Amino acid sequence: MLEARSLKKSYGPLVAVDGVSLRAGKGEIIGLLGPNGAGKTTTVSMIAGLLRPDSGEVLIGGRRLHGDTDPLKREIGLAPQDVGLYEELSARDNLALFGALYNLGGAELKRAMGRVLELVGLADRAKDKVAGFSGGMKRRLNMAAALLHDPQVLLLDEPTVGVDPQSRNAIFDNLETLRQAGKTLLYTTHYMEEAERLCDRLVIVDHGKVVADDTLQGLHKLIPAASLLTVELADGHEDFDLLEELGKLPGVQSAEMRGGSLKIGLGDLSTEAPHVLAWLVERGHPFQHVSSELASLESVFLTLTGRSLRD
Amino acid sequence: MFKPFRALVRKDLKLYFSNRRALLMSIVAPIAFASFFGYLFGGSGGQTETARIPVLAVDSDGSAISREIVARLTSDKALEVKPATLAAAREAVRKGKATAAISIPQGFGDAAAKAFFRSGDKPEIGVMYDPSHSTESSMIQGMLAGHVMEAVSKEMFNGPTGRKSVKDSLAQVEGAEGMSPELKKSLTEMLRGVEGFNQARASQAQGSDALDQGITMPFQVKTEAVTSGTGILYNGYAHAFGGMGIQFILMMGIEQGVMMLLLQRSGVWKRLRAAPLSRGVLLGSRAVSAALTSMYVLLVLFAFARVVFGVRILGNWAGFLGVCVAFSLMAGTFGLLIAALGKTPEATRSLAIFATLLMVMLGGAWVPTLFFPRWLQKVALIMPARWAMDGFDATTWRGLGFSAAAGPIAALLGFTLVFGVLAWMRFRWEAEG
Numbered sequence: 001m002l003e004a005r006s007l008k009k010s011y012g013p014l015v016a017v018d019g020v021s022l023r024a025g026k027g028e029i030i031g032l033l034g035p036n037g038a039g040k041t042t043t044v045s046m047i048a049g050l051l052r053p054d055s056g057e058v059l060i061g062g063r064r065l066h067g068d069t070d071p072l073k074r075e076i077g078l079a080p081q082d083v084g085l086y087e088e089l090s091a092r093d094n095l096a097l098f099g100a101l102y103n104l105g106g107a108e109l110k111r112a113m114g115r116v117l118e119l120v121g122l123a124d125r126a127k128d129k130v131a132g133f134s135g136g137m138k139r140r141l142n143m144a145a146a147l148l149h150d151p152q153v154l155l156l157d158e159p160t161v162g163v164d165p166q167s168r169n170a171i172f173d174n175l176e177t178l179r180q181a182g183k184t185l186l187y188t189t190h191y192m193e194e195a196e197r198l199c200d201r202l203v204i205v206d207h208g209k210v211v212a213d214d215t216l217q218g219l220h221k222l223i224p225a226a227s228l229l230t231v232e233l234a235d236g237h238e239d240f241d242l243l244e245e246l247g248k249l250p251g252v253q254s255a256e257m258r259g260g261s262l263k264i265g266l267g268d269l270s271t272e273a274p275h276v277l278a279w280l281v282e283r284g285h286p287f288q289h290v291s292s293e294l295a296s297l298e299s300v301f302l303t304l305t306g307r308s309l310r311d
Numbered sequence: 312m313f314k315p316f317r318a319l320v321r322k323d324l325k326l327y328f329s330n331r332r333a334l335l336m337s338i339v340a341p342i343a344f345a346s347f348f349g350y351l352f353g354g355s356g357g358q359t360e361t362a363r364i365p366v367l368a369v370d371s372d373g374s375a376i377s378r379e380i381v382a383r384l385t386s387d388k389a390l391e392v393k394p395a396t397l398a399a400a401r402e403a404v405r406k407g408k409a410t411a412a413i414s415i416p417q418g419f420g421d422a423a424a425k426a427f428f429r430s431g432d433k434p435e436i437g438v439m440y441d442p443s444h445s446t447e448s449s450m451i452q453g454m455l456a457g458h459v460m461e462a463v464s465k466e467m468f469n470g471p472t473g474r475k476s477v478k479d480s481l482a483q484v485e486g487a488e489g490m491s492p493e494l495k496k497s498l499t500e501m502l503r504g505v506e507g508f509n510q511a512r513a514s515q516a517q518g519s520d521a522l523d524q525g526i527t528m529p530f531q532v533k534t535e536a537v538t539s540g541t542g543i544l545y546n547g548y549a550h551a552f553g554g555m556g557i558q559f560i561l562m563m564g565i566e567q568g569v570m571m572l573l574l575q576r577s578g579v580w581k582r583l584r585a586a587p588l589s590r591g592v593l594l595g596s597r598a599v600s601a602a603l604t605s606m607y608v609l610l611v612l613f614a615f616a617r618v619v620f621g622v623r624i625l626g627n628w629a630g631f632l633g634v635c636v637a638f639s640l641m642a643g644t645f646g647l648l649i650a651a652l653g654k655t656p657e658a659t660r661s662l663a664i665f666a667t668l669l670m671v672m673l674g675g676a677w678v679p680t681l682f683f684p685r686w687l688q689k690v691a692l693i694m695p696a697r698w699a700m701d702g703f704d705a706t707t708w709r710g711l712g713f714s715a716a717a718g719p720i721a722a723l724l725g726f727t728l729v730f731g732v733l734a735w736m737r738f739r740w741e742a743e744g
Contacts, residue, residue: 048585051741073587084578086322088329093322100318101586145582 001026001184002153007046007056009039016042018208019056022186024153024201029175029185031199033192033301039208040188041081044157047186048078060153074102077146081157081188083138084145087131091122091141094130095148102149116144119174136167143174153184160194172198192297202297206305220294223303224253227269229276231262232289242285249276265295315588316596323600337563337604338611345548345555345612348677349620353547363391364447367400367412369437374420375470379462380455384413387454404439410447411440413455423463424476468505469512477506540625546708548620553703554676556612557638557696560605561671564642565663567601568649572656575739584740594647594735602636602643609635613707626706630716634702637723641695644727647734675700698722 002024009017017039024030034040045051047058049065058065060075078084085094092113099109117123120140130138139159146154156175160168175198178185189195195202196216204212204219212219220226246255246264251272254265262280266272269292280287328334368381385392395403400412414437422434436455440448467473481502484495574580583593616622624631653659671677673687674696680688691697702719705711 045581045741048581050581050584068584069587069589071587073585076585078582078585080578080581082576082578082581084580084582086326086579088326089322093325097318097322098582098586101315101583101588103314105314142578 001028001061002030002047002186003059003062004043004047005057005059007043007058008054009042009046009051010054015208017046017053020205020208020210021056022203022210022213024184024186026152026184027179027182028200029179029187029198031195031202032186032188032205033190033195033202033297034205035190035305038205040205041157042208043205044078044155044186044188048076048155049073050078074149075152077149077151077154079143079146079154079156079159081161083142085130085138085141088129090127090129091117091133091144092126094141095145098145099148104149112148112150116147119147119177120144121170134164134167136163136170139163140167140171140174143171147178151183153186154178155186155188157188158190159187160189160191192301196297204301204304211304212300216297219297219300223295223300224265224267226295227266227273228293228295229262229264229266229269229273230291230293231264231277231280231287233260233262233280234286234288242283245283246276246279249279252276315586316592316599319592319596320600320603323597324603327600327604337559337608341552341555341559341608341612342615344558345551345616346620347551348555349546349548349551349616351547352551353545364389364411364451365391365393365409366451367395367403367409368392369395369397369400369412369414371397371417372415372419375472376420376423376462376466377415379465380415380458383458383462384455387458389450389454401439404441407441407443409441410444411438411451413438413451420466420472421476423459424467424472425479427463427467427476468509474506474509477502477509481506540710546620546622548616549622549707550679550700550704552612552616552620552622553700553707554671556609557674557676557699557703558667558671560608560638560642561645561667561696562664563605563608564601564646565649565660565667567597567643567646568653568663569656569660571597571647571650572653572659590735590738590740594738598640598643598647598731600643601646602639605639605642606635609639622707624707625710627711627713627716628706630702630711630713630720631706633713633720634699634706634716634723637720637727638695638699638702640727641699641723641730644730644734645695647738648730651734651737651739670694671696673697679704695723695726698726 002022004020004022007017007020008015020039020043022030022032032040032043042051046053046056047065049058049068049070060072063072065072065076086097089097095113095116096109099105099112104112113126114123117126120143122137122141122144125133125137130141133141139162143156143159146156160171163171172194175185175187187195187199199216201213201215202219203210212222214222243255243257243262246252246262251267252264253267254263256263264276266276273292277287277290366384368384370377370381381392381394384390393409395409395412397414400409400414403409404412416435416437419434419436422432426433436459438448438452438455440451467476481499484490484498484502487495490498613622613624649659649663653663673683673691674680674694675683675691676696680691680697680700683691698719702716702723705715705719709715
């Protein structure tokens, strides 16, 4: 449904976006991840038609997006990072204005407003001025305004920044509903837990380039220590010689001691964990508890880009 | 295209009218300033009560002539004369408490009487003045000349000083050596004639003829304020309301431009740009909404001026409305131009305010351009405010026809076109990435 091909954008000598490509199908949520300044917002701006790419193209439903007045823009809904609403107007007046920009009017506009206000749970606040809304309510209305003209593609730029947990969950529920309705969502965020929870696929950008584009599971495979084995030793004391020897075992990517527990990074949990545990027993280090987890998206990002997602 | 355009204009108007404080200020502030300036520039009765010029009189002579001069100055409606010592008068002028001080030195009366018929040294009257009031100083000198001439001539033809002076002059002429006999004869006859005239008058009751007042000005000035018709007085509020309306609407234009720059940083701008709208719709709707609010402000201002100060559209109504519309459109595109040329809202606001005040001042909105030097009047022609002012003056108190408004309307529409095209070309469309 949405396809960006080799998008490039420079501001003088600064290359903000350098050949970004991505695809998103119907009913798919694609996460666009990257630290500040990675080129996420510029990419979204080009996809939304706000910026003209220096090169590359954006296709919606296989048709190329072209120019300010391209009717194809009707298929795109944008929920910008800075809430795009007039605070002095009521929720209904805001929606009426943004609906009119897409030539909605009369009964059709009324129905659309009712639908989106219902979806984001603000039907009872329709007549209230936006200035009186909480941050979460503004975010929800921001999303409602993007959905008003019933676009096929929804671009969400950091939609949960500054939002309370309750509103965040409400937004997640809305997004699930939209996915089920077959909408294509491009979700820009630097909250990894959101991306892990919501996205079918993740596109990681850094310095204007795509460094990875895969499912969460696929991304984990890209890093050596895809799993983390935590072993609570029975004796509990720190043994630095043990760590050094452990690090030399096949399949062990990293080893460190934290508060009496060994944290061991493994490439493949199922094949390497039994050997490591047996080796520990043989060396006279019985353990009282063992647990494992997949490496976090933060670790994936760190491995791929060499810096933290929140940098 | 029309639905989004209409919606955007309606939104701007809604925002304007929903901000009660800003709405009030856009109306109340120009009314307050215009009322003040209108009062200063003549009020609604053709003229206003102006403050009298404070002048101190130092009479060190105490003669009949000097006392008469002070009395005449005191009775002048344009002056507020108070007696003072020389030191006190100088100090008062230095401190700005008096605009000028007139010092009549000792012996002035005698010396002036002698100088009236004879050549030789003329006595001086000192005028000390505040250099920040040089215009008033010139006025005072003119008034003083008239009063001194009348006082001295009155004494010469009526008073004892005059009789003594004529007698002394006769003796001086008769005893003069080296004077030609013809000249001596003529002078002696003239002085004997004056002497005889004085003796004859002395035997009659005072106030029986015109010379009681001495020599007076041989003419009277008849002034006529040329307005739209006979009996219609100039209304200073008409110019003031036009001028202040222009100034405050251009200020609103600056605010509109700055708001556009702020808007470009916001999510709303991204949302607007994401919609399938042309640049013409986005910019044009702003210009039209700004023009409508400008028109509203102008009409409210002139309605207020009509009801409270009696300002009437004495000229062509279509011309007046045409000037209002053309100026409002110009103001709308002026705001867009500010947004197009400005880089940041902060830097743009102060620079734009300076430029606008300059434009308004040179355009004659504060003081009519006829007070400007000729070269400055020519410079003012490139100021839209000048054309708007001319248009409002022509259609309000001057009472002229549509032809007098046509030039200003055409000029303002020309400015609208230039500003609009420049704004469209220079506007930074792409939101920041």
